[in-house]
Structure formats: structure tokens, C-alpha cells
Amino acid sequence: MAETFRSMRALERTASTSRVLNLAALAVKHAENPEHQARPLFKSAALNASVILKHRLRANEIATVSTPNRTATKLIVPFERSNLSLGGRSFFVGDRGWMECLREVAGDAADLGRDAQVLEALDELPSLDPFLLREHMKRRGFDVSETHFEISVNDLAMMQKFVGGELGKLIDLAYKGRTVNEANTGRLVEALLSSRNDERLEPLRLTLRLEGDSYREGIFAWKGFLYYKWVLNSMWPQMREVLIELLKVKTVGPRDFENESLIRAMKVRLQEKIERQVRSIANYLRNYDEMFAELTCGGDVTAFRDFLLKSPDLLVKLGEGAGMICHIASFWQHRFPKSKRLEAQVGELLDILQDFEAGLSGDAPALAAA
Numbered sequence: 001m002a003e004t005f006r007s008m009r010a011l012e013r014t015a016s017t018s019r020v021l022n023l024a025a026l027a028v029k030h031a032e033n034p035e036h037q038a039r040p041l042f043k044s045a046a047l048n049a050s051v052i053l054k055h056r057l058r059a060n061e062i063a064t065v066s067t068p069n070r071t072a073t074k075l076i077v078p079f080e081r082s083n084l085s086l087g088g089r090s091f092f093v094g095d096r097g098w099m100e101c102l103r104e105v106a107g108d109a110a111d112l113g114r115d116a117q118v119l120e121a122l123d124e125l126p127s128l129d130p131f132l133l134r135e136h137m138k139r140r141g142f143d144v145s146e147t148h149f150e151i152s153v154n155d156l157a158m159m160q161k162f163v164g165g166e167l168g169k170l171i172d173l174a175y176k177g178r179t180v181n182e183a184n185t186g187r188l189v190e191a192l193l194s195s196r197n198d199e200r201l202e203p204l205r206l207t208l209r210l211e212g213d214s215y216r217e218g219i220f221a222w223k224g225f226l227y228y229k230w231v232l233n234s235m236w237p238q239m240r241e242v243l244i245e246l247l248k249v250k251t252v253g254p255r256d257f258e259n260e261s262l263i264r265a266m267k268v269r270l271q272e273k274i275e276r277q278v279r280s281i282a283n284y285l286r287n288y289d290e291m292f293a294e295l296t297c298g299g300d301v302t303a304f305r306d307f308l309l310k311s312p313d314l315l316v317k318l319g320e321g322a323g324m325i326c327h328i329a330s331f332w333q334h335r336f337p338k339s340k341r342l343e344a345q346v347g348e349l350l351d352i353l354q355d356f357e358a359g360l361s362g363d364a365p366a367l368a369a370a
Contacts, residue, residue: 018127018231018326021052023148024078030147039145041137042115044106051076051088054128056331056355065092070355071327073123077105093123118142125319126359127326129231131224132319135312146220151227156193162230164189169296173207193223208305218308221315225288228318231326232281238329239278243271245336250343259346266353273360274328281321284314324359 023041027049030036042048055074057065065072078088091101099116106112121140125132130149137144151159164186171188191200201219210218247267251260288307295304335352336342344352 018129018323019054019330021122021128021133022152023047024049024051026148026150033147035145036147039143041142041144041148042106042118043111044115046077047075047102047106047115049078050105051078052122052128054126054327055092061092064096065094070351071126071359073119075102075105075119093119125323127319127323129227129319129323131220131227131315132323134220135316135319138312139316146216151193151223155227158234159193159227159230160186160189162233163193163226166226166229167192170204170207170292173296173299192219193226207301208308209301210305214309218305221308221311224315224318225285225311228281228315228322229285229288231322232278232285235322235326235329236278238333239274239325242329242332243274245332245342246271246274248342249336249349251346251349252343253345256346259350263346263350263353266350266357270353270356270360273357274325277321277325277360281318281325284318284321287314327359328356 026036040048042050053074053076054071057070057072061072073093074090075093076088076090089105091098091105095101102116102119103112106115117140118137121136121142122128122133125136130151134144134146134149167189188200188204192204205215208215208218249267251263291304291307294300331352335344
């Protein structure tokens with residue numbers, strides 16, 4: 001089993017919620033939270049304080065990991081959860097002998113079979129964003145505390161202004177007759193995006209006429225739609241650059257006319273598939289926008305409430321689609337930064353394009369049926 005000595009603290013600082021599930025940070029944050037302890041993601045305490053990430057396989061890793069994609073699920077168990085800079089031990093789900101590695105790092109876990117099933121479920125996902133992750137765990141029958149599905153601190157900070165603008169009309173409706181200044185609006189947005197129930201949201205709960213589990217489910221779905229709207233709104237400028245650069249990227253090195261011809265055809269197909277994927281996601285979000293307008297402009301509370309409560313399937317589709325788009329945009333910018341020439345060896349470029357096309361074609365493992 002490989003040992004990871006590079007700084008995991010740097011990984012934590014740059015982590016995206018779509019790429020990294022930082023259970024180590026959550027274990028420290030919720031150390032005194034009985035709900036977090038009672039309904040863990042993993043039964044093994046060591047695994048429930050790990051860092052899980054979606055990792056694009058390097059050339060020397062492909063042959064050792066059983067996956068049809070170039071992106072695999074990597075689990076890192078820190079040597080010290082409160083000091084990630086010390087590194088940790090790691091392995092890939094589906095790696096040769098990964099169950100032996102799991103048994104070694106999990107210790108005397110009473111239900112290692114269940115923990116292995118959780119890892120396999122995580123491996124089925126194209127991303128680890130909290131909304132897709134939560135719905136997938138529910139579909140697979142795992143009872144996990146909501147504390148494991150939090151928006152990252154960095155993403156939360158960046159979402160604040162966007163969500164505030166989205167909710168302005170509803171806040172006016174819910175707090176009619178009461179003064180809600182910009183500072184108070186900011187605190188309401190913070191309360192909405194928090195993983196905890198907050199009494200400041202009581203007027204919103206009354207406006208939506210939600211109670212108990214329906215309230216929790218409705219608010220979670222609402223946060224999901226806002227999260228994906230923010231992700232796509234933030235990602236689209238980068239995606240436009242990728243679509244332009246996709247046709248411009250050049251091959252260098254030894255000539256391979258057959259593969260170069262294949263690359264030219266793949267570029268055109270990929271551009272069409274990316275645009276189709278973006279349109280599909282936009283259509284899903286348009287459904288939400290129309291129902292939200294019915295609430296804020298038409299006063300139809302029942303329609304919006306029912307839409308939220310019936311939206312898990314829609315959130316899964318949004319998560320899958322957004323996850324692949326984010327993967328393409330982030331990897332492309334990592335591999336082809338502005339400071340370097342837009343070029344690659346024929347074999348490498350073909351490999352990148354095939355990875356993108358496989359994800360957009362739905363060749364990744366299918367999600368379990370509801």
C-alpha cells in the first residue's frame with residue numbers, strides 16, 4: 001500500500017466539494033456532536049476520519065485500478081487527523097488487493113463489509129458534491145447523518161452573495177412588514193446554507209408550509225438547486241474558454257496520422273456533447289426557476305413546496321451533469337494553463353479526449369436504481 005507523505009494540508013486548502021470529501025475535517029468539527037457519531041458514513045472510526053477524493057489516474061496507475069474511467073476514487077487515512085501535513089496512507093477503490101488495504105487501515109471495524117459497500121457506492125459517483133452524495137447514499141440504503149453532507153467553507157463564502165440575490169424576493173415575501181437589511185439578509189442566507197436547523201428561518205418555513213422531515217427535505221433540496229445554479233454560473237465562463245481551446249489545441253512530437261485524424265473528429269464530437277450537456281443542465285435549472293417565480297411572483301406556495309419535495313431525481317441528474325462539466329473545465333485549465341502553450345503529445349491528447357467523451361456518453365458506472 002502506498003504511503004502519502006505530501007502535504008494534505010495543501011489539498012485541504014484547495015479542495016473543491018465536487019472533488020474532495022474531507023471527513024477528517026468533519027470529524028474534528030463534529031467531535032462533540034452525538035448525531036455525527038451515531039450515524040457515521042463509515043463504521044470504522046479511522047475511515048470516518050479519512051480524506052476521499054476523485055483522482056485522475058496517471059499512466060503508471062491505470063493498469064493497477066479496476067475502473068473503466070481515468071478518474072478513480074482514492075482514500076487517504078491521515079496519520080493524524082488534526083494535522084494533515086503529516087500525510088497518510090492511501091489506496092484506490094478497485095486497486096489490486098484494495099480489500100486487504102481496507103482491512104489494514106480500518107482496524108477492528110465490526111462491519112467492514114458495509115464500509116466496503118460505501119466505498120463502492122462513492123466510486124460509482126462522478127463527483128463528491130454534498131447533494132449528489134446525499135441522494136446517492138439514500139438510494140443505496142445507507143443511513144448517514146446530515147453532518148457529512150456540508151458545503152465546504154470556501155464554497156460557502158463564495159455562494160453567499162449569489163444566494164442573497166436569488167432569495168431577495170422570497171425574503172420580502174416571508175418577512176413582509178418587517179425590516180430586513182443587508183446584514184440581516186446575509187445572516188438569513190448563512191442560516192439557509194448551514195447544515196443546522198436555525199430559528200431565523202422560521203418565517204421561511206411558515207411561508208413554505210413545511211413541517212418536520214418535509215421541512216428538512218425541502219430545505220436540503222432548495223440548497224441543492226441554489227448550489228448547482230451557483231456552480232454553473234461560476235463555471236460557464238471557464239467552459240466557454242475550454243470550448244474555444246478544444247478546437248485550437250495542437251499535437252506535438254512524432255506524427256501519428258491515424259490518431260491525429262481521430263483527434264480531429266473527437267474534438268468536434270466533444271464540443272457538441274459539452275454544449276448538449278450544458279443545455280440539459282440549464283433546462284433542469286429552468287424548471288426550478290419557473291417554480292420559484294410561481295412562488296415569488298404568483299404566490300403559489302403549494303406548487304413550489306411540492307416541487308422541492310419531489311426533486312431528488314432532478315438533483316441527481318443535476319449532480320451528474322454538473323460533475324462532469326466541472327471535471328472537464330478544471331482538468332483542462334490544470335493541464336493547459338494560460339502560461340503554457342496549448343499543445344500536447346498525440347497519445348496524451350487522445351487519452352484526455354477519450355476520458356471526457358466517456359464521461360459525457362454515460363459510460364461511467366450507472367447509479368443504483370431508486
